[in-house]
Amino acid sequence: MTVQVLVDLFVVLLSCFIAYSAGVGVGSIQGSSIGMGTFGGAYLTLALLTAAVCLLCFRFCGLYSPTKSLLNVEEYKNIAKSVMCSFLVFFTLLVFLRSSTQSQDILFFEAVAWFHDWIDLELQIENISRLAVALSFLVLLVAMTISRFISFKAIQSLYRRGIGNRNVLIYGTGETGGWLQRKFHLVPTLGLRLVGFVTDEPSEIGTHQLGDQILGTFDDLEEVISERKISEVFIALPGSREERVMEIIARLDELGVSFRVVPRFYHLLAQQVRIEHLDSIPLISRPERGQSLISSMVKRTLDITLASIVLLISAPGFAASAYLVWRQKDGPVYFRQTRIGLKGRPFEMLKFRTMYTHLGKDSISPKDEEDPRITPVGRYLRRYSLDELPQLLNVLRGDMSIVGPRPEMPFIVEEYGPLERERLQAKPGITGLWQISFARNEAIHRNIEYDIYYIENRSLLLDLVIIFLTGFAVVKGTGAH
Numbered sequence: 001m002t003v004q005v006l007v008d009l010f011v012v013l014l015s016c017f018i019a020y021s022a023g024v025g026v027g028s029i030q031g032s033s034i035g036m037g038t039f040g041g042a043y044l045t046l047a048l049l050t051a052a053v054c055l056l057c058f059r060f061c062g063l064y065s066p067t068k069s070l071l072n073v074e075e076y077k078n079i080a081k082s083v084m085c086s087f088l089v090f091f092t093l094l095v096f097l098r099s100s101t102q103s104q105d106i107l108f109f110e111a112v113a114w115f116h117d118w119i120d121l122e123l124q125i126e127n128i129s130r131l132a133v134a135l136s137f138l139v140l141l142v143a144m145t146i147s148r149f150i151s152f153k154a155i156q157s158l159y160r161r162g163i164g165n166r167n168v169l170i171y172g173t174g175e176t177g178g179w180l181q182r183k184f185h186l187v188p189t190l191g192l193r194l195v196g197f198v199t200d201e202p203s204e205i206g207t208h209q210l211g212d213q214i215l216g217t218f219d220d221l222e223e224v225i226s227e228r229k230i231s232e233v234f235i236a237l238p239g240s241r242e243e244r245v246m247e248i249i250a251r252l253d254e255l256g257v258s259f260r261v262v263p264r265f266y267h268l269l270a271q272q273v274r275i276e277h278l279d280s281i282p283l284i285s286r287p288e289r290g291q292s293l294i295s296s297m298v299k300r301t302l303d304i305t306l307a308s309i310v311l312l313i314s315a316p317g318f319a320a321s322a323y324l325v326w327r328q329k330d331g332p333v334y335f336r337q338t339r340i341g342l343k344g345r346p347f348e349m350l351k352f353r354t355m356y357t358h359l360g361k362d363s364i365s366p367k368d369e370e371d372p373r374i375t376p377v378g379r380y381l382r383r384y385s386l387d388e389l390p391q392l393l394n395v396l397r398g399d400m401s402i403v404g405p406r407p408e409m410p411f412i413v414e415e416y417g418p419l420e421r422e423r424l425q426a427k428p429g430i431t432g433l434w435q436i437s438f439a440r441n442e443a444i445h446r447n448i449e450y451d452i453y454y455i456e457n458r459s460l461l462l463d464l465v466i467i468f469l470t471g472f473a474v475v476k477g478t479g480a481h
Contacts, residue, residue, distance in 0.1 A: 001064050007147060008063075012054045015143045016047035019136035020129070034067065043132075050090060057086040063148075071437055072152050076465040079144050087137045094133075145468070156189035165193040167229050171248060173209055173234035176262050180236050181212060186432045187438050195228045200237075200244075216247065225257055233257055238264040291458065297398060298460055303402050306467070307395040314389060321352050321386050324377045331357030334390060339407035342427045347399040348392035349407060354378025391430045404429025404461050405451040415432040423451045426458065431470040 006406070020043045058064065061082035062074075068076060148298050168184070170177045177197060184194040196215040204214045215224045224230065233252055237245055246259065252259045276283045291299070311318070325333045335353040338346050355373040374382065381387040394400040400407070407428035416423075434440060434450040454462070 001066070004064060004151065007142070007151065008055060009051055011049045011143050011147045012140060014138040015049055016043075016136045019139045020047070020132045022135060024131070037245060046133065047136075049093065050086070052081070053093065054086045054092045056139070057082045057089060061085060062073070071469070072148075073433070073462060073469075074174065074464050075148060075152070076145065076468070077459075077461050079148060080141065082462055083137055083141045083144060086140075087134075090133075090137075104345060114403045131314060145194045149472075155191075159189045159191045162193065165191050166231040167195050168192045168234060169195060169198055169215075169224065169228070169230045170234050170236055171198045172240075173197050173201070173204060174216060174236065176238050177236040179211065180234055180262065181210060186442075189438075192232075195230065196224075198224060198233075216249070221251055222255055225255055230257060233259045238262055242468055295459070299401065299463065301396075302460065302463065303395050306402050307392040311389075311392050317386065318389050321381060321389065325352050325354075325381075328375055328377060330375070338410060338425065339428065340410055340413045341399055342424065344413070344424050346420075347394070347407075349400070350393055352378075352381055352387040352390060354382050354387045388430055395430065398475055399428075401427040401429045402431065403454075403458075403466045404432055405454065406432060406434060419452075420448055422455060423448070426451075426455045431466060433466060436466065436469045436473050 007246060061078045063078055063082055065454060071385075097303055119363075170180050181194060181197075184190065184192055194212060196213045197209060198216055198218070199214050200217060202217055205220075207214050213230070226232075235245060235248055237248075249259060249261070274285050276285060322333050331353060333353060335351045335355070336348050339349040341347045355378060356375060378387065391400060395402060404426050405423040405428055408423075413424075432451065433454050434447055437447070437450055439447040439450070454466075
């Protein structure tokens with residue numbers, strides 16, 4: 001965390017230097033006489049004050065928490081929140097740091113004067129460029145986002161190589177334990193190295209579950225934890241008696257090992273819930289769902305604006321892609337397919353055709369680019385997600401959104417259970433959390449938590465974060481196959 005604080009400090013000071021250099025003289029009041037050649041004087045003082053305010057706000061907004069969210073989306077949202085908070089706190093401080101202290105007979109102004117004398121920064125606010133100060137926070141927002149993006153990628157790279165990972169153990173070999181195991185292997189950037197299982201069934205000791213060994217039972221916990229240097233245990237026994245789970249927790253407490261429990265009804269608790277109390281009995285309920293009218297209007301405005309801009313900018317690429325598909329002479333340029341949208345309503349989704357006409361049809365989508373159904377041109381289009389461009393027309397028509405759950409085919413939706421049908425509570429999107437995750441090559445319904453997370457937390461800020469991450473994935477060439 002210390003390294004991250006130092007990096008953030010550098011980013012803040014660099015942002016101030018860039019903004020002050022660009023803004024001073026343009027937004028000065030009464031012709032500032034403060035030179036920026038050496039980044040000195042009052043502007044250096046302002047930069048240091050900005051750094052102090054920002055680092056405190058970053059701390060209180062959770063930017064230094066060791067626990068990371070799904071695809072770090074909460075961290076990106078917290079960057080925007082913390083920069084905005086820093087901006088408000090900083091300008092509030094400037095009010096208190098004004099050199100003018102008239103009306104000191106009033107208690108409030110006496111406090112202001114005392115605060116000013118205590119800080120004693122000798123700031124002449126009237127000589128400071130307001131534009132430069134405001135610009136510094138705008139530059140900081142961009143710089144912090146880029147900096148944290150690089151930091152996340154660097155940390156993920158280390159975790160992927162096994163550097164800095166924590167050894168963890170799963171207690172429970174049932175379906176829930178298998179679900180956890182799949183996540184650990186699917187997302188190596190969690191920083192968790194699964195070393196095996198512990199079970200309540202002695203007959204399972206020494207066997208393997210999908211490649212990971214079952215190391216012992218409850219009585220072997222101390223030995224396994226000591227030998228394998230376990231730092232955390234995940235208890236995956238949602239169907240067990242409460243007394244049994246509490247017994248395991250007590251034992252782990254004795255051994256001084258951290259633990260996390262997968263609760264009963266974990267699919268329900270993966271969604272937003274409200275915990276109330278009836279006297280001393282906790283009750284779980286679901287808060288009212290759905291977007292407000294204003295949020296819906298803002299999202300629709302973003303969809304139309306972004307779709308129009310992308311269509312305009314990508315017009316040459318759109319035309320070139322259409323021409324390359326047409327040259328194959330194997331069928332139509334567009335692939336049209338019925339998909340299920342908001343509230344279960346069907347619509348016709350458009351894509352550039354990437355598969356041979358006689359092999360496509362309504363079948364499961366290809367899992368990788370070597371699928372024999374994909375044409376040579378289609379392989380290129382799918383790698384850079386260019387086949388999705390016609391869906392911008394679906395966005396303009398209102399069938400889809402830029403960000404949302406991926407629309408499925410009718411025969412798949414017919415097999416949905418209650419949890420999967422939650423996906424139909426939001427308008428389907430061109431991109432989403434699942435599309436930019438490590439699980440994008442697996443079936444959507446096997447990674448329902450991505451869509452549930454989005455539906456429960458959707459906001460303009462979350463959409464912007466997903467769009468940013470999607471842009472990086474497209475440029476990198478890791479689009480859906």
